[in-house]
Amino acid sequence: RKEVEQDPGPFNVPEGATVAFNCTYSNSASQSFFWYRQDCRKEPKLLMSVYSSGNEDGRFTAQLNRASQYISLLIRDSKLSDSATYLCVVNTPGGSYIPTFGRGTSLIVHP
Amino acid sequence: GAGVSQSPSNKVTEKGKDVELRCDPISGHTALYWYRQRLGQGLEFLIYFQGNSAPDKSGLPSDRFSAERTGESVSTLTIQRTQQEDSAVYLCASSLVDGGLEPQHFGDGTRLSIL
Numbered sequence: 001r002k003e004v005e006q007d008p009g010p011f012n013v014p015e016g017a018t019v020a021f022n023c024t025y026s027n028s029a030s031q032s033f034f035w036y037r038q039d040c041r042k043e044p045k046l047l048m049s050v051y052s053s054g055n056e057d058g059r060f061t062a063q064l065n066r067a068s069q070y071i072s073l074l075i076r077d078s079k080l081s082d083s084a085t086y087l088c089v090v091n092t093p094g095g096s097y098i099p100t101f102g103r104g105t106s107l108i109v110h111p
Numbered sequence: 112g113a114g115v116s117q118s119p120s121n122k123v124t125e126k127g128k129d130v131e132l133r134c135d136p137i138s139g140h141t142a143l144y145w146y147r148q149r150l151g152q153g154l155e156f157l158i159y160f161q162g163n164s165a166p167d168k169s170g171l172p173s174d175r176f177s178a179e180r181t182g183e184s185v186s187t188l189t190i191q192r193t194q195q196e197d198s199a200v201y202l203c204a205s206s207l208v209d210g211g212l213e214p215q216h217f218g219d220g221t222r223l224s225i226l
Contacts, residue, residue, distance in 0.1 A: 031212070032212050034214050041200075042219075043202055043217040043218060043219055043220050044154070044202075044217050045217070046214045046215075046216065049214060087153075087154075089214075089215075091212070098144070098156055098159050098167060099144075099215060101153060101154045102153070103152075103153040104153060
């Protein structure tokens, strides 16, 4: 099993739709989690951290389920500008603190 | 600006040449990472620096790749005797502290093309 897994998609949704992505991780000792957004031919940009209690930033909601070892990202009222690849990042304590990136989930929002 | 700065933005070179890529992390960030991203692929970890500790080089694909960082400042990634398979975007990221509790901030990347 890969350390961090994401459905590559693409998720193709109309404007205004609600869409959710999951990201599963294999190491129960993983400690911190983030969602990044990457536009085509651009660098990843931090979208939001994922807190144990769940957190919301405008139309975006992130949640952590430690029991089932996954994080989720919910986007409400999708905009055309939300079209991008969404990467999850998982940090696990160890000898060297190297974050593990998922391969990303592609979202396409159409008119 | 206050972000991670990488140079050059683009580099085109002939197979067999050496290239040097530069990364200026955000001031005060102790952790610095290099990644490679081939077209349509995910991020591939290359090397990690944390303060004055020995770097984690476990992701370097071959001995043609090396990187240096002096203290908590600029880092350079060197690729010797470039091959066409080295063509990719090379991304640098920095984070405030070790421990992974702080997110990484990425530079714009260097797009490397080997002819």
